[in-house]
Amino acid sequence: MIFKRNTKRDKAYLNSFGKIKEDVFNFDQIERYFRNKKHEDSFQVLSDKTCQDLDFDELFMFVDRTHSKIGQQYLYDKLRNIPSDQHHIERNEVLIQFFTDDPEFRIKTQKQLDKLSKENTHYITSLFQDEHIQAPKWYFLIRILSFTSLLSILLFPFNGRLFFVLFGVFIVNIGIHYWNKKNLYYYIKSIPQLLKLTDTARDLFGQDCFKNIAPNLNSSIATIDKLRFRMSLFKLGDDLGSDMEALFWFVIELVKIVFILEPLLLFGILRQLDKNRSEIEALFVFVGEIDALLSIASLRKSSENYCIPKVSEEKSDLLAEELYHPLILNAVTNSIRVNDKSILLTGSNMSGKTTFIRTIGINTLTALTLNTCFGKAFSLPRMRIFSAIRISDDLLNDKSYYFEEVLTIKKMIEVSQCGKMNLFLLDEIFKGTNTIERISAGKAVLSSLAQLNNFVFVSTHDIELADLLHNEYELYHFSEIVGNKTVEFDYRLKEGKLMNRNAIKILQINGYPESVIQEAYSLALEMDGTLCMNDK
Structure with a gap:
């Protein structure tokens, strides 16, 4: 008209x-x-x-x-x-x-x-x-x-x-x-x-x-x-x-x-x-x-690229095609299908793991409330959304970061057993504690959350956690391209776990003393060897 x-x-x-x-x-x-x-x-x-x-x-x-x-x-x-x-x-x-x-x-x-x-x-x-x-x-x-x-x-x-x-x-x-x-x-x-x-x-x-x-x-x-x-x-x-x-x-x-x-x-x-x-x-x-x-x-x-979601009242796959974060200018799109297994993401800081988890959460929310999503296509079951992404110390109530995280994830475990479909979003689970207990507790919790009618999207730096959960989670990763003096991110979701470790290389690019870099490389090789012996 x-x-x-x-x-x-x-x-x-x-x-x-x-x-x-x-x-x-x-x-x-x-x-x-x-x-x-x-x-x-x-x-x-x-x-x-x-x-x-x-x-x-x-x-x-x-x-x-x-x-x-x-x-x-x-x-x-x-x-x-x-x-x-x-x-x-x-x-x-x-x-x-x-x-x-x-x-x-x-x-x-x-x-x-x-x-x-x-x-x-x-x-x-x-x-x-x-x-x-x-x-x-x-x-x-x-x-x-x-x-x-x-x-x-x-x-x-x-x-x-x-x-x-x-x-x-x-x-x-x-x-x-x-x-x-x-x-x-x-x-x-x-x-x-x-x-x-x-x-x-x-x-x-x-x-x-x-x-x-x-x-x-x-x-x-x-x-x-x-x-x-x-x-x-x-x-x-x-x-x-x-x-x-x-x-x-x-x-x-x-x-x-x-x-x-x-x-x-x-x-x-x-x-x-x-x-x-x-x-x-x-x-x-x-x-x-x-x-x-x-x-x-x-x-x-x-919105240049939006879609009307397909929402199922029964257990179904979660399918995202060229989904993006609506609050990020010129956001990179990613696609994924989730069926029997949940999703575990590995990758370095700033590579896009947490943003991707938020992208799934935000689009799930707008799909179920506004019947609108940001991407080419999005289909999902009706499910509740729970998250443990941004956790901080509660100094006024004398609660540490770790204790706040414990309470948040305990709530997730409780609701995961209620029979309704749930979406759990977690970023760096139990990062407030030591490595051995973080990996052990993380594996147990993530195995529990992935049962019944639940979808879990979780990120981690712990490659060992990915190895422990490969039968229950599909493994994906985000990675960066490290040059002689540059670090570039493509923010593209890739299948499998992250194989490259570039953290020390990034320190070197940013001008850390050579003695620090060499000691870090030596300790990393030594620790890798110890872990390999323990696996045997």
């Missing part, structure tokens, strides 16, 4: 599609919905540890092309929450294609979503996830005072002395009015945005193609609309643009004090909102899903 760009704004929307979003990412706010949501029906919620290992925040900033803060929060939850099935995949793909092929429809949707782009929109989740402030036990006095003010004003023409009653009540009302301000300010960022959310949801629901997302959404919209008048009486957070507006605000504030309206309206609204949490969340999810699908369409547009 040819779309005529009528305005600069339309042109900006058109040009933004397929581009990385230039924005400030406030993860404390972005995570609000995810942290407070219950995930009982999820296949897996990605742990903070695995998120750290897979550079999740950087991945999210790359993936996120949403236009609303609601969509941003919803997408974050979507990316960390592996679903139990492929529910709604076909419907979602149809909408993604609409966004891709029809720029006029896409821009119309973007304009609606942009109405929810202010930072305050993040707080809408508090209206259906947080506990609301409860009215005080003496709330009945507020009603009495309000009624007394009204009665005094009505009867004042007949009895002038009622002015003193009204004045006394007014003084009391001032105290209650400003006591209530702290309660009011708690909702100053959320209630006005709820009205915008309702309007946006109504406009989007008017599009026939969106109605399948939430067929009964009109009921939720109507429920919130019943509260619209009372909520709109609060001029929460609005800037005063002129003297007339300031005067009008002063008069309204005076009326609120006389009849002590704000506490009456606020606690009345909160009772209604508390009863209709599910209706508010339905609006949130509806708008969030649309924005997330638009974001996925933009993500695919920006």
Whole structure:
């Protein structure tokens, strides 16, 4: 479809599609919905540890092309929450294609979503996830005072002395009015945005193609609309643009004090909102899903080589064809097939082992959550993701690197026996201890993890570990090309274990003293000989 760009704004929307979003990412706010949501029906919620290992925040900033803060929060939850099935995949793909092929429809949707782009929109989740402030036990006095003010004003023409009653009540009302301000300010960022959310949801629901997302959404919209008048009486957070507006605000504030309206309206609204949490969340999810699908369409547009994965609900091979790491510019692609055996990688530092493990992890995550992968083809079973890649000392809790690793891998062993399919990603297992125990414990743990319905991708510098596991793991390696004065990496995955040892050669290239180099070579030969004798 040819779309005529009528305005600069339309042109900006058109040009933004397929581009990385230039924005400030406030993860404390972005995570609000995810942290407070219950995930009982999820296949897996990605742990903070695995998120750290897979550079999740950087991945999210790359993936996120949403236009609303609601969509941003919803997408974050979507990316960390592996679903139990492929529910709604076909419907979602149809909408993604609409966004891709029809720029006029896409821009119309973007304009609606942009109405929810202010930072305050993040707080809408508090209206259906947080506990609301409860009215005080003496709330009945507020009603009495309000009624007394009204009665005094009505009867004042007949009895002038009622002015003193009204004045006394007014003084009391001032105290209650400003006591209530702290309660009011708690909702100053959320209630006005709820009205915008309702309007946006109504406009989007008017599009026939969106109605399948939430067929009964009109009921939720109507429920919130019943509260619209009372909520709109609060001029929460609005800037005063002129003297007339300031005067009008002063008069309204005076009326609120006389009849002590704000506490009456606020606690009345909160009772209604508390009863209709599910209706508010339905609006949130509806708008969030649309924005997330638009974001996925933009993500695919920006990716030169992406694919839609084939996800099996049964045990199946993992097949990756020309897979790459999406966060690395001009990343090298690699292919692999994993069936009965797991994968053990050898190679020197910086050769690409850990990056390849992360590539598998990230693409597995986006396959199962966004139905999108970075490569020519990717097929895999539905599986949970666990990792032990980036581990550090926890000094505040007095835990050493080794102890942290022990606890992380213990968790892996426990979940490996649960019957569900799992993907385990490990980098240099037990590198916090001595060589003999590292190899012995590593072999035992990796043999255990590779059983049942589990895929393991593990890297190691220990060639001996590769020899011990060759019956249970397929061996692959990454290697470098060492010249007289250069070291070059091709980052290509190669079959078999690494045969060349270039660590000492790299020291030599970097100008280490010749005496150090010669001693290192002599000790290496001596140790190799000892190991060979022990093998016999």
